[in-house]
Amino acid sequence: MDTNEIYNPTQFLELNDQLKQLEMLSARVEKKSIARRISQYSNLVRGELNDLDIIWRRFLKDRQELIDLAPLSTKYLGDQEKYYSEEARKVFGRELELTNSIKVDLKSLFLYSDILLNKLVLLIRAVVNQKREIKYRSYTSFLKSLRKLDISNLGTTWEYALYQMHGDDLERIDVSDSIEINSLFTCPNRIKKEFLVPYTFRK
Amino acid sequence: MSEPYQEGISRSVYLPEISIDHTSWALDEFDLEKFMALVRELGDIVPERDKYGRPIDQVSDPRPKVEALFVNLHRIKNPDLRERAEDFVRSIGLKSPDIYYLVKILKESSRNIINSLSEQIEKSFLRK
Numbered sequence: 001m002d003t004n005e006i007y008n009p010t011q012f013l014e015l016n017d018q019l020k021q022l023e024m025l026s027a028r029v030e031k032k033s034i035a036r037r038i039s040q041y042s043n044l045v046r047g048e049l050n051d052l053d054i055i056w057r058r059f060l061k062d063r064q065e066l067i068d069l070a071p072l073s074t075k076y077l078g079d080q081e082k083y084y085s086e087e088a089r090k091v092f093g094r095e096l097e098l099t100n101s102i103k104v105d106l107k108s109l110f111l112y113s114d115i116l117l118n119k120l121v122l123l124i125r126a127v128v129n130q131k132r133e134i135k136y137r138s139y140t141s142f143l144k145s146l147r148k149l150d151i152s153n154l155g156t157t158w159e160y161a162l163y164q165m166h167g168d169d170l171e172r173i174d175v176s177d178s179i180e181i182n183s184l185f186t187c188p189n190r191i192k193k194e195f196l197v198p199y200t201f202r203k
Numbered sequence: 204m205s206e207p208y209q210e211g212i213s214r215s216v217y218l219p220e221i222s223i224d225h226t227s228w229a230l231d232e233f234d235l236e237k238f239m240a241l242v243r244e245l246g247d248i249v250p251e252r253d254k255y256g257r258p259i260d261q262v263s264d265p266r267p268k269v270e271a272l273f274v275n276l277h278r279i280k281n282p283d284l285r286e287r288a289e290d291f292v293r294s295i296g297l298k299s300p301d302i303y304y305l306v307k308i309l310k311e312s313s314r315n316i317i318n319s320l321s322e323q324i325e326k327s328f329l330r331k
Contacts, residue, residue: 011310018317025321029328038324056306113309120316127320127327162319166312 009060012053019046034126041123048116055112059105066098114139117170124159134159143171232294233265241272241291245284248275269295
């Protein structure tokens with residue numbers, strides 16, 4: 001994903017369009033109970049995508065405003081006379097507001113991602129033949145059961161293939177597991193190594 | 204700065220509270236001597252005092268030390284030194300993905316899940 005793609009404000013709406021296509025497909029399913037079930041969970045996922053869309057657009061807007069304010073802020077910071085002026089106060093105040101807003105949006109994105117993925121697991125449950133060895137109750141339990149899955153008995157499943165493709169990434173944004181780590185914060189010896197998310201500093 | 208990921212560290216959108224919330228620490232791995240040797244080698248990259256004015260080598264908690272190094276990584280020009288500093292930080296504090304990486308993961312995995320589900324619907328319910 002390049003820079004332009006990352007800053008694309010319609011990230012989540014594109015996924016919503018994809019879901020609409022899935023719903024159109026499911027409307028052709030003969031067994032109406034299955035079609036209804038898929039449509040029900042698909043609607044839940046779409047609701048979460050709409051919320052993520054709101055957060056994402058707000059984040060991008062505030063981020064841009066913060067970037068636009070930066071030259072002005074730097075100017076006032078380096079100017080002893082104007083530092084205490086009304087204008088400078090307004091700029092610094094707005095910067096603080098925006099930083100706080102971005103902070104809240106960042107946390108919201110993590111939490112709402114978790115909610116979205118929980119709903120996606122419910123949608124998966126509505127479509128696939130459920131396996132006894134895989135837990136579809138929540139995103140965390142889904143990932144944990146796939147992590148422990150013994151495919152030598154079960155054979156490769158669609159869910160396992162998915163885990164192989166995206167498991168590492170999905171585990172990184174599993175908020176419940178992150179909370180589990182934070183609760184062990186004061187007892188580092190007890191941290192389970194397999195829960196530690198990879199450090200993502202990029203060159 | 205060619206990648207957006209660094210922006211979160213060096214620009215004004217750097218949000219220390221968020222990083223700490225999502226950082227897991229392997230404090231057992233912290234070696235003060237190794238840290239101080241690295242700090243000396245880095246010159247003025249890591250401040251001598253923490254934000255409360257205490258000399259950094261006298262703070263007992265390793266976390267502020269690692270954070271002080273982490274937020275200044277972008278200032279290290281020498282690639283070898285920078286790599287060593289990154290390795291050091293990585294060995295102590297493991298940080299979860301930033302916002303851009305989160306969105307990337309979320310989009311790509313959701314897209315693939317939805318695509319695969321569409322294929323499953325076709326395969327299981329529509330092709331007779």
